[in-house]
Amino acid sequence: MTYDSEQMTPKISDLISYGEAISPDTLVSVLSERFYNEPELDALPIVKDGYPYGLATRSKILTTLAIRFGFALYGKKPISVIADMTPMIVHIDESLNGVLDKAMARDFNDIYDEILVVDDEDKYVGRLSVKRLVVEQGNYLASSIAQRELAIARAKEMEKLDAVKTSFMAHITHELRSPIGAIIGFSELLQMRHNDGKRDDVPKYLSLLSSNAQNLRAIVNNILDLSKIEAGRMEIHSEEFSLCELLAEVLETCKVLAGDKPLQIEIDCPDPSIKLQADRIKTRQILLNLASNAVKYSDRGIIVISAEVTDQLHLAVKDTGIGIKKENLERLFTAFDQLEDAKTRRFEGTGLGLTITRQLIQLLGGAISVESTYGVGSRFDVSLPCTTKPKLKVAS
């Protein structure tokens, strides 16, 4: 290992892997087969005419293919369609500490992603493994106790992220399989009843079959929505609509969701004549996600869904539900992270709802905030940019 003369920090040039790179035209199917066949292959840089072009990472490519049922969609497409086309690129002379600081500042989904290295002419030289950089830095920092603590903290942070991802996989697997298992079971029972002619249980089986199928659809939609947002493929369609009608629509759905619970659900709507120019579908989804959460996590009391239009559209959902502990508020919007342990939690769901909600709000250029008291209730506030069209009064 060589060190910068002044700061004595390790340089990255000794840590570069010079393995192969692939062209952006490589087919997704060819690459995924390689990932399957070569378990030690973590990532392949995509290089065009000697310049870095992108990065194909094992976990992201295989996850994309798996969760979007993607072989049919992407198998015959070039890798550039689903690979990361904005990988982190560093210059060969940068210091290890500098590179690691940048690498760790990335979104946590990207922290493990390999880093591409270029020379003075910006041409591709090789790639760096973040894990190896962390190990090297740890070795180097071990000489200084204070800095060693920093290295340990970082290693722990990475372990934590790893744990979140592992628990997500277990969680989503269960949430997808559970309704599928029920659907298969009820289909089999209906077949049996058809054969033996005993019809007594048939209406109950059909109703549970249908609710499991709808539950499955909701989960699949959530996963597809999230991957669409994360892939940057969610588009905004602005249209004119009535705010009050939208609130009424959400209210009706919530009443169905509440079923027999002793819950009072109210809407607080401004001037019924107000027409908004905004993305109706996404606004509805945001409001419905928050309101259906309120129903899900409240056993009794009042839920108020309110809207107000100033220079922005303000939406609020207030409930008298289980509330959220202060220390858990931060984790609330983290993907796949329901606050309860998956094995023992009381509430069904993928833990994707609030993540999708927040991503949709960000996509629309808005903001979300939450106030909550554990055991008392929660209030979610959303502001979204919009333009209003007050109804013109027709002269009689």
Add this chain to the structure above:
Amino acid sequence: MTVQKTVLIIDDDESHLLTAKGIIEGLGFRVVMHNSPFRTTETVLKTKPDMLLIDVNMPALPGDQLCSLLRDEPELTSLPIYLYSSNDEDILRESAVKYQADGYICKGSISALRAKVQFELGFS
């Protein structure tokens, strides 16, 4: 006349209770359902099942841990207990060993459910 053998199913999910019940009854066995991880020891001792299916993901007490608790009861050391779950098969296989279950059955795999029940209880 032989006494009808009994399978006890512990699961908090109504859909899975009913499907397993229907399929096992279709094999000619009696089924008792219990819809939470609580008061299970009592139910098991009262029902005296010939086989026990336990769901894993349940509120408050996971089924795999419940399995090892039941296993500690002197009367239940030889009762066939299976984890019955939608979890990943690799995890189930490990949990079954770790928590002293006789095996596991993946929800949705009807042929496995029938096969395991008939393996333990024979043909009615």
